[in-house]
Every structure is written in structure tokens, then in C-alpha cells.
Amino acid sequence: xxxxxxxxxxxxxxxxxxxxxxxxxxxxxxxxxxxxxxxxxxxxxxxxxxxxxxxxxxxxxxxxxxxxxxxxxxxxxxxxxxxxxxxxxxxxxxxxxxxxxxxxxxxxxxxxxxxxxxxxxxxxxxxxxxxxxxxxxxxxxxxxxxxxxxxxxxxxxxxxxxxxxxxxxxxxxxxxxxxxxxxxxxxxxxxxxxxxxxxxxxxxxxxxxxxxxxxxxxxxxxxxxxxxxxxxxxxxx
Amino acid sequence: xxxxxxxxxxxxxxxxxxxxxxxxxxxxxxxxxxxxxxxxxxxxxxxxxxxxxxxxxxxxxxxxxxxxxxxxxxxxxxxxxxxxxxxxxxxxxxxxxxxxxxxxxxxxxxxxxxxxxxxxxxxxxxxxxxxxxxxxxxxxxxxxxxxxxxxxxxxxxxxxxxxxxxxxxxxxxxxxxxxxxxxxxxxxxxxxxxxxxxxxxxxxxxxxxxxxxxxxxxxxxxxxxxxxxxxxxxxxx
DNA sequence: AAAGAACCAATCATCCTACCTTTAGAAAGG
DNA sequence: CCTTTCTAAAGGTAGGATGATTGGTTCTTT
Numbered sequence: 001x002x003x004x005x006x007x008x009x010x011x012x013x014x015x016x017x018x019x020x021x022x023x024x025x026x027x028x029x030x031x032x033x034x035x036x037x038x039x040x041x042x043x044x045x046x047x048x049x050x051x052x053x054x055x056x057x058x059x060x061x062x063x064x065x066x067x068x069x070x071x072x073x074x075x076x077x078x079x080x081x082x083x084x085x086x087x088x089x090x091x092x093x094x095x096x097x098x099x100x101x102x103x104x105x106x107x108x109x110x111x112x113x114x115x116x117x118x119x120x121x122x123x124x125x126x127x128x129x130x131x132x133x134x135x136x137x138x139x140x141x142x143x144x145x146x147x148x149x150x151x152x153x154x155x156x157x158x159x160x161x162x163x164x165x166x167x168x169x170x171x172x173x174x175x176x177x178x179x180x181x182x183x184x185x186x187x188x189x190x191x192x193x194x195x196x197x198x199x200x201x202x203x204x205x206x207x208x209x210x211x212x213x214x215x216x217x218x219x220x221x222x223x224x225x226x227x228x229x230x231x232x233x234x235x236x237x
Numbered sequence: 238x239x240x241x242x243x244x245x246x247x248x249x250x251x252x253x254x255x256x257x258x259x260x261x262x263x264x265x266x267x268x269x270x271x272x273x274x275x276x277x278x279x280x281x282x283x284x285x286x287x288x289x290x291x292x293x294x295x296x297x298x299x300x301x302x303x304x305x306x307x308x309x310x311x312x313x314x315x316x317x318x319x320x321x322x323x324x325x326x327x328x329x330x331x332x333x334x335x336x337x338x339x340x341x342x343x344x345x346x347x348x349x350x351x352x353x354x355x356x357x358x359x360x361x362x363x364x365x366x367x368x369x370x371x372x373x374x375x376x377x378x379x380x381x382x383x384x385x386x387x388x389x390x391x392x393x394x395x396x397x398x399x400x401x402x403x404x405x406x407x408x409x410x411x412x413x414x415x416x417x418x419x420x421x422x423x424x425x426x427x428x429x430x431x432x433x434x435x436x437x438x439x440x441x442x443x444x445x446x447x448x449x450x451x452x453x454x455x456x457x458x459x460x461x462x463x464x465x466x467x468x469x470x471x472x473x474x
Numbered sequence: 475a476a477a478g479a480a481c482c483a484a485t486c487a488t489c490c491t492a493c494c495t496t497t498a499g500a501a502a503g504g
Numbered sequence: 505c506c507t508t509t510c511t512a513a514a515g516g517t518a519g520g521a522t523g524a525t526t527g528g529t530t531c532t533t534t
Contacts, residue, residue, distance in 0.1 A: 009304075009516065015296055035485060046518040048285060051487090052292040059252055059293030067246075067486045068526030082319040086400065094397040097342060101398070105338030160331040161338070163323065164401075244525095246487065272514060283489040288515090304515045305497030479532075487524070495516070502509070 014043055014053035022062050023077055032070040033063070061085060083167045095172060100214040102165050103149065107206040109156035110198050118155040119199055122148060126191045146170075148191065152198070190216075251280055251290035259299050260314055269307040270300070298322060317404040324405060332409060337451040339402050340386065344443040346393035347435050355392040356436055359385060363428045383407075385428065389435070427453075 008016075021027045034042070040050050054071060057063040061081025065071040075081040087095065110118075125148035132141040153165045190212045197205035245253075258264045271279070277287050291308060294300040298318025302308045312318040324332065347355075362385035369378040390402045427449045434442035 009302075011292060011516085012296075037485090048288070048519085049517060051285070052289055052516095055248060055289040056292050056296030059249075059297055065246075065486065066526075067524065068484075070485065070526095078319055079323055082315055086316055086397070090397045094395045097346060097393075097395050098339075098398050098401065101338045101342030102335075104341065105334060109334060156334075158331045158334050160323070160327040161335050164335065248487080274514090285490085286488060289487095302515065303497075304495065305513075307497095307514065475534105477532100477534080479530100481530075482528085483526105484528100485524100485526080488522085490521080491519095493516100493518080495514100497514080498512095500509100500511080502507105504505100504507075 010045055011049045011052040011056070014045055014050060015056045017043070018053060018057060019062065019078075022057075022073055022075075025076070027073050029073050029076055032072050035070065077167070079163055080167045080170075083164075084171060087168060087172070095169070096214065099165075099169055099172075100210070102153070102161060102168075103214065104207050104210045106153040106156040106158075106161060106165065107194060107198065107210045108203040109158060109161075110152050111201045111203040111206050113157045114155035114198055118151055119195070121151045122155075122195050122198065125151060126195055129191060152194075155198070247282060248286045248289040248293070251282055251287060252293045254280070255290060255294060256299065256315075259294075259310055259312075262313070264310050266310050266313055269309050272307065314404070316400055317407075320401075320404045321408060324409070332406070333451065336402075336406055336409075337447070339390070339398060339405075340451065341444050341447045343390040343393040343395075343398060343402065344431060344435065344447045345440040346395060346398075347389050348438045348440040348443050350394045351392035351435055351438075355388055356432070358388045359392075359432050359435065362388060363432055366428060389431075392435070 018033075027033055033039070036047060036050060036054075040047055043050065054063060054065070058065055058071075060078050061084070062073065062075050062078065063071055064074045075084065125144050128144035129141060129148060132138075132144055150166065153162055156162065190209050194206060194209035194213065197203075197209055255270075264270055270276070273284060273287060273291075277284055280287065291300060291302070295302055295308075297315050298321070299310065299312050299315065300308055301311045312321065362381050365381035366378060366385060369375075369381055386406075387403065390399055393399065427446050431443060431446035431450065434440075434446055
């Protein structure tokens with residue numbers, strides 16, 4: 001007859017409202033949110049209610065409070081925060097293997113579903129990779145490489161895959177370990193082969209191109225300390 | 238010189254302590270936790286502090302409070318709760334594609350790292366699958382099939398992969414959609430081929446066996462409403 | 475002028491008491 | 505046996521008081 005009315009606790013509503021402010025980007029990452037007193041007034045709730053909501057966001061990982069200073073935004077989504085937390089307990093090898101799995105599937109799906117615009121974008125980022133290697137700019141190479149990967153994953157048009165990929169590996173690119181392997185020549189990486197496969201919608205070739213790429217990435221880590229835990233904390237304390 | 242003293246808010250400590258009770262299984266899923274007054278006394282904190290901790294666990298998805306009734310355990314880990322929440326917004330096809338990706342990688346890694354015990358376990362579950370099909374017991378088949386998959390994933394010895402797999406797809410097995418496809422004959426599924434490949438440590442054969450398996454799974458969903466969202470809520474309200 | 479110490483205002487952390495709302499289950503009535 | 509009513513228990517909300525921490529400012533000393 002009637003839809004059951006969504007019953008939610010006040011603090012739950014406040015939580016949802018604040019979360020939306022964060023995910024919408026209205027409260028930028030790193031910025032300080034208004035003080036408790038102001039939020040109390042603006043939301044029209046008591047201190048306890050507001051604090052319970054904020055505490056929830058802190059535990060989820062979206063906020064961080066510093067007594068005597070304020071409350072700050074630390075992440076933009078629950079998924080990001082939790083996966084980041086989980087990733088920090090993983091080893092490089094573990095992460096690479098999972099990335100391999102997702103890269104592979106994404107490449108195969110991209111063959112089926114990529115748009116021409118996405119293909120063009122891949123070409124562009126691949127060119128950027130080439131250029132950054134030429135001028136030996138490792139940081140810029142990492143960025144371009146990451147964007148290329150992201151474009152391929154986006155081309156899978158599988159939002160679950162996209163979300164997992166982005167949130168699992170975004171911070172990884174900055175990690176210490178990933179600076180070890182910078183290819184000497186662009187051709188080594190196999191980007192051109194991969195993009196060609198996606199252009200021709202040849203899933204088999206795409207997958208084997210990814211296999212080649214990942215193998216290259218893995219090798220330097222296996223020799224050294226690939227089992228060491230990742231360190232994703234931004235600061236070097 | 239000195240280790241930095243871990244500074245944590247009281248409610249944070251309470252949160253961690255309660256979380257451990259849940260992850261350790263001391264508080265079983267579905268059970269009601271002690272009432273606020275008792276916890277206050279037992280933990281020696283005020284009501285606000287306790288409530289902030291509990292609210293955090295509620296938002297993360299480990300607890301659920303029902304006014305006038307009590308507070309209940311709903312999940313056993315943060316990862317489980319968040320991924321479950323995310324999965325409920327996914328379509329069957331999306332989930333299957335990600336499962337494919339992980340299955341594939343797991344099979345390949347299992348070829349490298351499986352123990353003899355794990356191989357034995359796979360044989361056993363595969364036999365169970367066979368038997369349950371023979372007597373047309375779909376529910377038991379699903380269970381055995383899930384355990385077989387889990388064993389293969391475990392054999393990858395990649396804890397990140399294991400955690401993701403378990404928490405992404407555990408509840409999926411119960412889903413409506415997965416009851417559609419129950420193979421007529423065990424051989425169709427290709428379990429024997431997959432296990433044989435893992436026994437011989439032949440990664441290439443293992444991967445193609447998984448490909449075959451997933452293709453079989455996908456086909457009935459593509460024809461119908463594979464783009465429909467999953468419904469993972471236990472109750473049918 | 476530079477370095478250090480003392481101070482101060484802002485902000486979150488904790489605790490307390492009080493009262494409201496909802497729920498499950500017992501009790502009463504049919 | 506079923507339905508209605510009542511009630512105790514549990515969580516929900518509110519507001520105030522006090523403590524602790526932080527960052528910046530001001531003052532003092534060299």
C-alpha cells in the first residue's frame with residue numbers, strides 16, 4: 001500500500017548530509033570544516049547529534065579531527081578511505097597481482113565497449129608517456145601512465161571495476177616502490193601494442209599486451225623486497 | 238629515539254575495542270550487544286563517548302541500532318560492510334566481470350602456489366558439486382561451488398585478493414540471479430579441467446578454463462535483465 | 475634583531491543530567 | 505485464540521560544564 005517511510009536517526013541524516021558535502025567536493029580534501037558551534041546552528045541540531053555524525057565520518061575515514069585545531073577532510077568517499085586503509089597493509093606484489101587482474105579484464109572489456117573518444121584519449125596519453133621518457137621526467141611519466149590506465153579502465157564502462165581500480169591504486173602511483181621501474185624506451189612498455197589491440201577490438205591481443213606490461217613491472221620488485229608493506233602515508237614521518 | 242605515543246581519542250579507543258570484539262567473533266553476527274548502560278559501566282566511559290564509538294561502527298556498517306530494541310551486529314569487518322554497500326549498487330554483469338578478473342588471476346596464481354592440501358580440498362568440493370547436481374540440489378550446489386572457488390582463491394596466497402574476493406562475492410551467491418543458471422551436467426562447468434590445470438601448474442590452461450566457466454555464467458544474464466541492480470538485502474521488505 | 479618563554483584564544487574531548495520516542499513483550503479483554 | 509492496551513526497556517536528542525590540545529601572539533632575554 002504505502003512505501004515504508006525511511007526512518008533515519010537525526011545523526012544519520014546529518015552524517016549523510018555532511019558526506020554529500022564531501023563527495024560533492026563542496027568541502028575540498030584537506031580543508032577545514034566549520035567549527036562545531038557553527039555547524040550546530042546551521043544544521044539546527046544539538047552538539048551530541050552533530051558529534052556523533054562527525055565521529056562516524058572520522059571512523060569511516062572521510063574526516064580527521066585535531067583537538068585544539070579543527071576538523072579536516074581527508075578523503076572523498078567511503079570506498080576510497082576503506083580501501084586505502086586496507087591497501088596500506090598489503091605488499092607490493094599483492095597489489096600488483098590484483099592490479100594485473102583488473103587491468104586485464106579492463107583491457108578485454110575496453111575492446112568491446114571503448115568509444116572513439118576514449119581511443120583518442122589513449123593515444124594522447126601514450127604520446128605523453130613517450131615524451132616524458134625522452135626528457136627523463138619520471139614524475140610526469142608516472143602521471144601520464146596512470147591517466148592512460150585510467151582511460152582504459154574507464155573504457156570498460158563497468159562502474160564497479162572503475163571504482164575499485166581507482167580507489168585501490170590511485171595512491172599507489174605515488175608509492176616509493178613505483179619509482180624503481182622507469183622504462184628506458186617507451187616501446188618496452190607495450191603501450192602501443194595494447195592500444196592497437198583495443199583499436200582493433202582484439203581482446204586476445206590486448207590481454208597478452210597487459211600480461212607483458214605487468215611482467216615487466218613485477219620483475220624488479222621480486223628481486224628486492226616486494227613483500228614489504230606499502231607505505232601510503234603522504235608524510236614521511 | 239622515542240616511539241611516538243599513540244594519541245587517540247577515548248571514543249576512538251572504544252571504537253577499536255568494540256570492533257575487535259566483532260572481528261574476533263566474540264560478538265556474533267546478528268546478536269544483540271549489551272545495552273548502553275552496561276557497556277558504559279564495563280568500559281568506564283560516559284554515555285556520549287560510548288555512543289560516538291557505536292555511531293562510528295553503525296556508519297561503517299558493523300552495527301545496526303533499533304530504537305527501543307537494541308543494537309545488533311550486522312557485519313564482521315569494515316571491508317565487508319563497505320564493499321557490500323557498494324555491491325548493492327552494481328549490476329549482475331558488472332559483478333560477474335569483476336569476479337571473472339579475480340577468478341582468472343587467482344587460478345593463475347594458484348598454479349604457482351597451491352599446496353597439496355589445497356589441491357585435495359578442491360577435488361573434494363568438485364566431487365560435492367558433482368553429487369549435488371546428480372540429486373538436483375541447487376542450494377547445496379551453490380554452496381559447494383562457492384567453497385571450491387574460495388579454495389582456489391585461497392591457493393593464490395594473496396591476502397589482498399582473498400579479502401576482496403570474499404567480501405565482494407560472498408553475499409552474491411545467495412542472490413536471486415545466481416539461481417538461474419544451474420548446470421545440467423557437471424562436466425559443462427569445467428571444474429575438472431580447471432583443477433587439472435592447477436594440479437599440473439599450467440597457468441595457461443587454468444585461465445582458459447576460467448574463461449569458459451564465466452562465459453557460461455554470463456550468457457543467461459545477458460539475454461535477460463543483467464543490467465538490473467543486485468538486491469543483496471537479506472529480507473524481502 | 476633573533477631566540478625562547480609565557481600567554482591566550484579557538485577548538486575539540488569528555489562527562490553529566492534530563493527528557494523524548496520507539497519497540498517488544500506482557501497483561502488484559504474479548 | 506486473537507486483539508487491544510499498557511508498560512518497562514532501550515536507544516535518541518538536547519544543552520551545559522569543564523578539561524585538554526593546538527596554533528598564534530606577545531613579551532622577555534640575549
